[in-house]
Amino acid sequence: MNVFATLFAVAGPLIMLSPEPGQATTVEEDMVWTGGLRHAYFGDRPISQSDDMIVLKAPNRADDAAIVPISITAQIPQTDEQYIQTIYLFIDKNPGPLIGKFHFTPRSGRADLAFRVRVNAYSPIRAIAETNDGSLYMSRRFIKATGGCSAPAGSDLDAAMTRLGKMKLRTNAMSPVAEPMAAQLMISHPNLSGMQMDQVTQLYAPAHFVRHVKVSFDGEEVFSAETGFGISENPSFRFYFVPEGEGELSAEVTDTNDLHFMQTLQVAPAVSQDLVQN
Amino acid sequence: MPSIQHKFIAGSKLTIQLFCILFVDSGSSLAAPAACSAPAHVVQVASGVFVRPGHPAVVFEGQEIANIGFVVGDLCVAVVDTGASLAEGQALDCAIREVTDLPVCYVFNTHVHPDHMLGNSAFQRPGVEFVAHEKLPRALALRGDIYLERAAAHEGRVLDESIFVFPERTVTGIVELDIGGRVLTVRAHNTAHTDHDLSIIDKSTNTVFLGDLVFLEHLPVIDGSINGWISELDDLSGASFETVIPGHGPVSAPWPSAAGASLQYLSTLRQTVRAWIADGGDLASAQASIDQPDSGDWLLIDHYHRRNVGAAYAELEWED
Numbered sequence: 001m002n003v004f005a006t007l008f009a010v011a012g013p014l015i016m017l018s019p020e021p022g023q024a025t026t027v028e029e030d031m032v033w034t035g036g037l038r039h040a041y042f043g044d045r046p047i048s049q050s051d052d053m054i055v056l057k058a059p060n061r062a063d064d065a066a067i068v069p070i071s072i073t074a075q076i077p078q079t080d081e082q083y084i085q086t087i088y089l090f091i092d093k094n095p096g097p098l099i100g101k102f103h104f105t106p107r108s109g110r111a112d113l114a115f116r117v118r119v120n121a122y123s124p125i126r127a128i129a130e131t132n133d134g135s136l137y138m139s140r141r142f143i144k145a146t147g148g149c150s151a152p153a154g155s156d157l158d159a160a161m162t163r164l165g166k167m168k169l170r171t172n173a174m175s176p177v178a179e180p181m182a183a184q185l186m187i188s189h190p191n192l193s194g195m196q197m198d199q200v201t202q203l204y205a206p207a208h209f210v211r212h213v214k215v216s217f218d219g220e221e222v223f224s225a226e227t228g229f230g231i232s233e234n235p236s237f238r239f240y241f242v243p244e245g246e247g248e249l250s251a252e253v254t255d256t257n258d259l260h261f262m263q264t265l266q267v268a269p270a271v272s273q274d275l276v277q278n
Numbered sequence: 279m280p281s282i283q284h285k286f287i288a289g290s291k292l293t294i295q296l297f298c299i300l301f302v303d304s305g306s307s308l309a310a311p312a313a314c315s316a317p318a319h320v321v322q323v324a325s326g327v328f329v330r331p332g333h334p335a336v337v338f339e340g341q342e343i344a345n346i347g348f349v350v351g352d353l354c355v356a357v358v359d360t361g362a363s364l365a366e367g368q369a370l371d372c373a374i375r376e377v378t379d380l381p382v383c384y385v386f387n388t389h390v391h392p393d394h395m396l397g398n399s400a401f402q403r404p405g406v407e408f409v410a411h412e413k414l415p416r417a418l419a420l421r422g423d424i425y426l427e428r429a430a431a432h433e434g435r436v437l438d439e440s441i442f443v444f445p446e447r448t449v450t451g452i453v454e455l456d457i458g459g460r461v462l463t464v465r466a467h468n469t470a471h472t473d474h475d476l477s478i479i480d481k482s483t484n485t486v487f488l489g490d491l492v493f494l495e496h497l498p499v500i501d502g503s504i505n506g507w508i509s510e511l512d513d514l515s516g517a518s519f520e521t522v523i524p525g526h527g528p529v530s531a532p533w534p535s536a537a538g539a540s541l542q543y544l545s546t547l548r549q550t551v552r553a554w555i556a557d558g559g560d561l562a563s564a565q566a567s568i569d570q571p572d573s574g575d576w577l578l579i580d581h582y583h584r585r586n587v588g589a590a591y592a593e594l595e596w597e598d
Contacts, residue, residue: 059562063585065424067592069562114560116592121427145431156473156503156593157416163596172558188596205416234592238560 029124029142032092041088041098045136047128051075053137054087054111056127061144062119067232068143071114072127078104084111086130091143091230093123095193099230107222109180109242116232118193119143160233163188167263169251177269180240185215185251187236187261193229210235212254217267218247243269314372318342321529324483324521326350326460328377329529330361330370332393334496334577338432342366343393344525347487348374349480353458354383358478358487359525360397364441367397382406383457386464387445388489388525389472390417391501392425398443409455410445411466411474418442449476467491470510471525472502484520485530494527497576498540500589508544511537546571551590552597561591 027034038047058070074084083106089099104111111129119125126140166188171181187210194207207229214224222241241249246268253261320328329347337343346359348370355374360367374382387395387410398408422442429435449466456462463479471490478487490499491510500507515534522533547568554564570576570583 057562059565063565064588067561067588069560069565069588071562114562116561120424121431145428156469156506157420158413158473159469159503166596186595232592234596236561236595 030092032097033090033124033126037090037092037097041090042128042136045134047136047138049138049140051139053131054084054127054129054139056125056139056141058125058141058143060142065119065145067116068119069114069116070125071238072112072139074111074129078106078108078111080106083108083132084129085132087111087113088128088130089117090126090128091117091119091123092126093121094118094230095120096228096230098228100225100227103221103224104239105221107217107220107242108240110240112238112240114238115236118230118232119145121145157190157192160188160190165189165253165259165261167251167253167261169249169263169265171249171265171267174270178242178244179269180242181267181269183215183239183241183249185213185237185239185263186234187213187253188234189255191229191231191233191235208256210253210255212252213237214252215239215241215249216252217241217243217249243267245269314375316369317372317376318366318369320347320370320373320377323347323523323530324480324485327480327483327485327521327523328373329523330373331529332526334526336578336581337362337391337393338428344391344490345523345527345529346370346394346397347523347529348382349457349460349462349478349485350374350378350380351457351460352380353456354380356384356386356455356457356462356478357382357401358386358523359388359394359489360385360400362393362396363435364397364399367400370397371400384409384455384462385443386410386476386478386487387414388476388478388487389474390414390421391472391490392429394489394525395443396425396437396441399441402443407447408443408445409447409449409464409476411476412448412450413474414476415444415448417472417474418444467510468506469503470507471499475502475510479519484518485523486517486519486521486533487523488514488525490525492522492524492531492537493540494524494531494536495575495577496526497570497578497582498543498586499582500544500586504544504548504586504590504593508541508548511541511544515541543571543576547586547590548594551587551594555591555595561588564588564591 053075055073062068072087084104087102090097091099099117102113122144124140125143126138129137168186171183189210191209192205192207194205209229210227212226215222223239248264249267250264318330320330323329327349329345332342332344335343341362343362344359346361348355348357382401385401385406385408426437429437449464453464454461460480460482463481465477467475475489475491477489515537519533521530522536523530550568565584565587568587570579
């Protein structure tokens, strides 16, 4: 009855042969990907499966299916000659497998990214980097959803709705001028996948989630994203940008109800800042 | 101190387990069986108030996890939580028949978690009204599909939506219900363990079913709000209950001291996570680094502590 028990029984012997310890893969695990997802998004384009371009970090076990922290670390700096322009994140077994597309520019400095996702079931999770010459590189991990009472839904929907659209933008700027500076954008939003009409309870909630994020420094884009409901409630994005001097970091967010939210932060490199507004 | 009278009713644990294997979730047609072959073992914790002891385990990885029970009035019986499966609900129903011929009139669900309410369908029959917090239906609608998937993935249990019984009556604030000779005070709480916790006080014995508002032995699990939970436990600590039935742990416990362990765990966690956020630490590093406090002999730390750190972090990062 337990399909996962069968799956792991198969995976066992392969662990010894895997080039990446702890990242044994099986044909069964990847069936959603090979059976349609890959071709739907990338056709026959070659994808190099290695951690040479980006490294995806995800917990082996999702402690809370609603908030699973993941990060992607770029292995090359962003230069005008060579840079990562897009990172795709897929969780094969989620209702919407493409969690988001994240765009970077040479002004990003580093195409590093951290955020939180919902994980519905045991599933491969894969980050695919597309460089400016059109090459594709994939870093793949596997997440086990834990047992327990947690569900991908948020725990206090009313609290999230009350704060809808509140944003925090911060940098921990000890970094010198012209060096990549770490930044975080937080958006208070329920990021609802929507509920089905239930005949008994008559409950229905349409999907309502953040679908576009754009962050600019002095009017020039440094990070943007197209996102779905696989991003956790109250989305939080950590990323980098390169301030050439003092300037304004601004974030624009649009959700599926066409609500727009904005937040700005004055940034001066080499000065510590932790400014919270709204 | 409440006097605890142990009342053992026919049927060993082994019999119940066999019953579970044979009949677990094999269809709603088995609800309200004509013959009761496997009553649950229940303990009388106050006059007319019975509890089926639970044993700490991860949801969907065990049976009989939560403390569930019932109160016998002069007119009818009120059930508080129904267990993790149809079979558990049926065994509780059998235990009621061993005690009284009176019909069940109310089934209260203290919250949506599967170890407390997947036995509901055992009581789905004319004359039984299901009662829950006003926000429980939404929580169940958001989680139902996932619970079905988890049951299949972790236990090989094939369930369908008939296992979920939505409340016919929902509670906001406080409602009093008379079951004949005794009045039950049913209270819908602010967001705490979940956003829809319900407690039931039997006024005649001053006994309260607190559901998962208080944990003993089993590590508290945050699925609502750490701030709300601490505040709710602080408020409840001012009450002078004679007997408290926690959702997990012993079938009854002294009050307010029984709240102490949960309060201490939650308060220490809040303090640590707040400091982590103030230092700019991210969620992943908080979950990897913040150990459970030394105090307390909690069970299931490995399963739920990291989850609690995450839930606390996600809430507390919006505090300022």
